[in-house]
Amino acid sequence: MVVLDPAHGGADAGALLGAGDPEKNFIMTLAIRLHALLNARGIHSILTRDGDTTLDNNTRATIANSTHAAACVLLHATSTGNGVHMYTSSLPAAGPQDARRAFLPWQTAQASYEMESLRLESDMNSALTRQHIPVLLARTSIMPLDSMACPAVVVEIAPFDVKTPLTDLTYQEQIIEALATALQAWRSDWRMQP
Numbered sequence: 001m002v003v004l005d006p007a008h009g010g011a012d013a014g015a016l017l018g019a020g021d022p023e024k025n026f027i028m029t030l031a032i033r034l035h036a037l038l039n040a041r042g043i044h045s046i047l048t049r050d051g052d053t054t055l056d057n058n059t060r061a062t063i064a065n066s067t068h069a070a071a072c073v074l075l076h077a078t079s080t081g082n083g084v085h086m087y088t089s090s091l092p093a094a095g096p097q098d099a100r101r102a103f104l105p106w107q108t109a110q111a112s113y114e115m116e117s118l119r120l121e122s123d124m125n126s127a128l129t130r131q132h133i134p135v136l137l138a139r140t141s142i143m144p145l146d147s148m149a150c151p152a153v154v155v156e157i158a159p160f161d162v163k164t165p166l167t168d169l170t171y172q173e174q175i176i177e178a179l180a181t182a183l184q185a186w187r188s189d190w191r192m193q194p
């Protein structure tokens with residue numbers, strides 16, 4: 001099961017993208033299309049919000065954690081930068097996986113999933129690079145990412161270059177295709193894990 005988390009929503013519009021389109025709407029449309037493509041390929045996925053609703057970070061993390069997600073993709077968009085920016089948590093990695101059987105501290109649950117999150121990010125990086133989309137990898141400490149007890153990556157979509165804005169449908173299609181392909185690869189990886 002994959003959890004797709006379209007950021008913002010409701011009272012929180014997110015960034016103002018080109019043409020005055022708020023991030024919350026752009027990313028919702030993209031998330032719905034990715035959701036449909038994943039389900040068509042036999043990868044069960046759910047959305048943390050299915051409309052223009054306000055959703056706090058604890059609720060987003062609770063959805064990922066209570067469904068024991070195999071992967072969580074937190075979707076954002078920005079009008080600055082180039083290509084796709086991906087972030088994993090910058091929390092210091094926690095000890096061995098056995099520690100997971102104990103209760104995880106809510107604020108730093110992601111620390112126990114750092115290796116898996118980096119592998120998921122690597123699968124997405126490969127798929128995007130194959131589509132010739134520039135990728136920037138970074139670490140950050142934000143909610144709800146840090147509270148997610150599952151492999152989780154923030155995917156922030158920027159325009160490709162000055163000639164290819166976020167609204168370019170072919171560009172959007174390439175990103176959705178790459179993310180779906182990466183999650184398929186991830187599912188195979190995931191099944192092979194001990």
Ligand SMILES: [Zn+2]
Pocket residue numbers: 007008014015023075076077
């Ligand atoms: Zn955002």
